[in-house]
Amino acid sequence: xxxxxxxxxxxxxxxxxxxxxxxxxxxxxxxxxxxxxxxxxxxxxxxxxxxxxxxxxxxxxxxxxxxxxxxxxxxxxxxxxxxxxxxxxxxxxxxxxxxxxxxxxxxxxxxxxxxxxxxxxxxxxxxxxxxxxxxxxxxxxxxxxxxxxxxxxxxxxxxxxxxxxxxxxxxxxxxxxxxxxxxxxxxxxxxxxxxxxxxxxxxxxxxxxxxxxxxxxxxxxxxxxxxxxxxxxxxxxxxxxxxxxxxxxxxxxxxxxxxxxxxxxxxxxxxxxxxxxxxxxxxxxxxxxxxxxxxxxxxxxxxxxxxxxxxxxxxxxxxxxxxxxxxxxxxxxxxxxxxxxxxxxxxxxxxxxxxxxxxxxxxxxxxxxxxxxxxxxxxxxxxxxxxxxxxxxxxxxxxxxxxxxxxxxxxxxxxxxxxxxxxxxxxxxxxxxxxxxxxxxxxxxxxxxxxxxxxxxxxxxxxxxxxxxxxxxxxxxxxxxxxxxxxxxxxxxxxxxxxxxxxxxxxxxxxxxxxxxxxxxxxxxxxxxxxxxxx
Amino acid sequence: xxxxxxxxxxxxxxxxxxxxxxxxxxxxxxxxxxxxxxxxxxxxxxxxxxxxxxxxxxxxxxxxxxxxxxxxxxxxxxxxxxxxxxxxxxxxxxxxxxxxxxxxxxxxxxxxxxxxxxxxxxxxxxxxxxxxxxxxxxxxxxxxxxxxxxxxxxxxxxxxxxxxxxxxxxxxxxxxxxxxxxxxxxxxxxxxxxxxxxxxxxxxxxxxxxxxxxxxxxxxxxxxxxxxxxxxxxxxxxxxxxxxxxxxxxxxx
Numbered sequence: 001x002x003x004x005x006x007x008x009x010x011x012x013x014x015x016x017x018x019x020x021x022x023x024x025x026x027x028x029x030x031x032x033x034x035x036x037x038x039x040x041x042x043x044x045x046x047x048x049x050x051x052x053x054x055x056x057x058x059x060x061x062x063x064x065x066x067x068x069x070x071x072x073x074x075x076x077x078x079x080x081x082x083x084x085x086x087x088x089x090x091x092x093x094x095x096x097x098x099x100x101x102x103x104x105x106x107x108x109x110x111x112x113x114x115x116x117x118x119x120x121x122x123x124x125x126x127x128x129x130x131x132x133x134x135x136x137x138x139x140x141x142x143x144x145x146x147x148x149x150x151x152x153x154x155x156x157x158x159x160x161x162x163x164x165x166x167x168x169x170x171x172x173x174x175x176x177x178x179x180x181x182x183x184x185x186x187x188x189x190x191x192x193x194x195x196x197x198x199x200x201x202x203x204x205x206x207x208x209x210x211x212x213x214x215x216x217x218x219x220x221x222x223x224x225x226x227x228x229x230x231x232x233x234x235x236x237x238x239x240x241x242x243x244x245x246x247x248x249x250x251x252x253x254x255x256x257x258x259x260x261x262x263x264x265x266x267x268x269x270x271x272x273x274x275x276x277x278x279x280x281x282x283x284x285x286x287x288x289x290x291x292x293x294x295x296x297x298x299x300x301x302x303x304x305x306x307x308x309x310x311x312x313x314x315x316x317x318x319x320x321x322x323x324x325x326x327x328x329x330x331x332x333x334x335x336x337x338x339x340x341x342x343x344x345x346x347x348x349x350x351x352x353x354x355x356x357x358x359x360x361x362x363x364x365x366x367x368x369x370x371x372x373x374x375x376x377x378x379x380x381x382x383x384x385x386x387x388x389x390x391x392x393x394x395x396x397x398x399x400x401x402x403x404x405x406x407x408x409x410x411x412x413x414x415x416x417x418x419x420x421x422x423x424x425x426x427x428x429x430x431x432x433x434x435x436x437x438x439x440x441x442x443x444x445x446x447x448x449x450x451x452x453x454x455x456x457x458x459x460x461x462x463x464x465x466x467x468x469x470x471x472x473x474x475x476x477x478x479x480x481x482x483x484x485x486x487x488x489x490x491x492x493x494x495x496x497x498x499x500x501x502x503x504x505x506x507x508x509x510x511x512x513x514x515x516x517x518x519x520x521x522x523x524x525x526x527x528x529x530x531x532x533x534x535x
Numbered sequence: 536x537x538x539x540x541x542x543x544x545x546x547x548x549x550x551x552x553x554x555x556x557x558x559x560x561x562x563x564x565x566x567x568x569x570x571x572x573x574x575x576x577x578x579x580x581x582x583x584x585x586x587x588x589x590x591x592x593x594x595x596x597x598x599x600x601x602x603x604x605x606x607x608x609x610x611x612x613x614x615x616x617x618x619x620x621x622x623x624x625x626x627x628x629x630x631x632x633x634x635x636x637x638x639x640x641x642x643x644x645x646x647x648x649x650x651x652x653x654x655x656x657x658x659x660x661x662x663x664x665x666x667x668x669x670x671x672x673x674x675x676x677x678x679x680x681x682x683x684x685x686x687x688x689x690x691x692x693x694x695x696x697x698x699x700x701x702x703x704x705x706x707x708x709x710x711x712x713x714x715x716x717x718x719x720x721x722x723x724x725x726x727x728x729x730x731x732x733x734x735x736x737x738x739x740x741x742x743x744x745x746x747x748x749x750x751x752x753x754x755x756x757x758x759x760x761x762x763x764x765x766x767x768x769x770x771x772x773x774x775x776x777x778x779x780x781x782x783x784x785x786x787x788x
Contacts, residue, residue, distance in 0.1 A: 045610065050731050072731050089727075096727040143681070 009412040044085050048072040057117035063387040066109030075123040079239045087211025089519050097522035100237045102177030107392045108489040112523035123148035133159040143245040149179030149238035149408040166248035173373040179238035185230050185440045189286035195433035196231040200244045206236035209515025228509040230440025231522030235514040249332035252369040253341050257327045257356035262406045265325040268352045269428050286330035291424040391465035393453040394486040396446040401481045417468050425452035441484050441500050496526050537593035540583040541647035544576040544599050547658040549779040558757045572608045575653025577722040578715040583651050591685045592617045602626045613733035614725035620738040627750045635667035640746040654714040665714035675707040679716040711781045
């Protein structure tokens with residue numbers, strides 16, 4: 001027979017039991033620390049430096065316009081150190097901004113971290129001297145190099161050449177880090193055929209904004225892979241990149257042609273880049289263009305190409321036309337193909353509408369050609385003209401709008417202001433060589449032009465160039481010219497939203513996924529939210 | 536008169552770590568285990584910092600004892616905001632009485648008006664050092680503090696103590712010893728700016744010999760065992776069944 005107790009007894013017993021459970025739960029909760037933990041400072045503090053000279057180095061960049069002071073510079077000995085640093089910030093009650101600084105070759109403070117930590121990747125490069133670039137072969141992939149993100153492209157070139165190999169896509173200037181150029185796009189005259197550097201990466205190791213070490217490729221962790229390439233450092237620090245390699249040529253036939261008519265100049269460029277198959281023997285290997293104007297010397301810091309004896313002739317031509325347009329092309333060759341290269345160039349250049357008598361040719365080694373900017377850099381450094389303000393403006397302009405840009409910007413704004421003091425690049429590239437899944441933002445047309453105003457100025461005169469840059473951008477906005485900035489420098493959220501266009505939502509999603517506390521690359525000023533505690 | 540506060544902080548196995556007893560039962564595994572500042576010591580340091588920030592103290596000195604790894608814990612204290620550190624370097628096992636004797640020597644050197652310690656360390660739960668140092672110094676003590684109010688003019692500290700009967704309020708003449716309980720405050724986190732400042736704060740080193748303290752083992756740990764593993768719970772279907780089990784199996788009613 002079941003035992004029955006009066007209701008009050010049931011109730012009292014149940015109440016006692018429940019009360020005890022509540023008391024236990026409460027007691028347990030009191031001992032739970034917040035989810036966020038204290039900064040694990042002891043692992044990293046001895047690698048954090050705040051000596052004035054070190055802080056000063058990290059508070060400026062190549063642009064010499066923006067200055068922002070970090071609290072500390074972090075000198076990692078390993079990739080794990082960087083992961084520990086980022087994890088410390090991510091798990092911290094008060095996260096701090098972190099910027100990986102390679103060569104500091106940004107122009108508007110993009111690699112800075114105000115009141116945060118700048119990671120000195122040059123220090124990591126010294127620690128890993130000689131071990132962070134390795135060449136391998138894969139049956140499916142072909143030859144490739146595994147390269148630390150802190151490594152310089154000039155060192156990638158020298159190391160891979162020892163194996164008779166080289167990457168196919170370059171920047172004009174090679175003393176830049178692999179991680180730095182892949183965070184933007186990595187473009188030069190090879191891009192029309194081989195795509196930007198970001199199109200020549202098989203795989204990467206990335207340390208995300210959560211301090212997680214992730215290997216990604218277009219097959220594995222592909223969201224992170226596409227986010228990071230062209231991602232402006234917003235999603236992770238590139239620890240390693242697997243770069244596609246091809247057999248390296250030995251020699252380069254390097255040609256420059258002068259035009260006085262912009263229409264002819266651009267039509268010829270567009271015809272030349274329409275031959276762009278990676279395996280097409282009759283395609284050029286390099287194509288760029290630039291303006292020649294009265295304000296500067298015929299030869300500039302990017303190369304000393306024109307023979308001195310011809311400078312007077314070229315100068316008088318510039319005087320006559322105000323602006324000349326210089327087409328620069330190159331075709332690679334070696335002993336086996338030397339016999340054909342002259343003819344191939346002739347065929348390609350046949351029918352081009354350059355000014356008769358203004359054809360210039362050089363034959364140089366592959367290394368000399370790729371490293372062509374270096375001699376100019378060294379010269380400027382010796383003259384004290386390298387470490388000066390660089391109020392650059394780099395634009396991508398749709399093909400259909402390049403003529404408007406020329407007539408209004410080059411022939412009007414630039415000529416009138418009469419302040420140019422550096423190269424102005426103008427050359428087209430093919431959209432189908434880029435991967436639209438990547439973060440990099442480019443115009444919608446199949447062919448678009450890279451226009452680069454690569455000014456140098458005095459420390460008290462850069463504002464005039466900034467004003468010209470602003471006028472150019474304002475004109476483009478008013479005229480409906482759909483430019484995208486390369487090495488973008490925007491100051492409002494609206495500008496960034498417009499910059500990424502249809503990609504903005506995806507960019508935002510990836511930021512929340514890979515750097516939810518907005519720790520990485522604060523100097524880009526894309527996400528203006530102040531770093532706040534989570535509770 | 537400027538007032539100095541001395542805070543004792545201890546390096547212990549982090550509270551989130553799952554403890555394992557050594558195979559020889561002489562203690563718990565502490566090699567390759569995450570170590571942190573004892574939580575009650577964090578509360579002690581936090582209280583000292585708040586007193587300084589209120590303007591009632593001019594300096595906070597953090598003290599730790601142990602091998603060189605204890606410096607990590609001291610640096611955490613400096614990063615939280617202590618003004619300087621003292622490290623007593625000793626690889627010997629330090630039991631409460633030895634710690635108290637060392638603290639007495641440091642108090643004689645530093646002459647703080649207030650000595651604040653966590654009420655106990657979570658690694659051994661001894662809860663003895665504060666009481667011992669108060670006895671050695673012949674200072675008044677307020678243990679298990681959940682509230683501290685300082686009156687600089689009268690040179691007294693009023694301490695609310697958590698005792699089984701409720702809250703007991705005591706008034707201590709300075710100098711005094713206070714041990715901290717859980718509800719006294721919520722410790723701050725070290726921020727990056729403070730971490731950078733901490734790197735240049737001075738840390739003075741002593742050895743027990745220099746302080747003329749003999750580390751003597753008058754207490755022996757005979758054995759450490761793990762608590763018995765809890766049996767799995769049972770889901771009961773009715774209050775009747777609960778009452779039956781309480782009556783016949785647990786014998787509590």
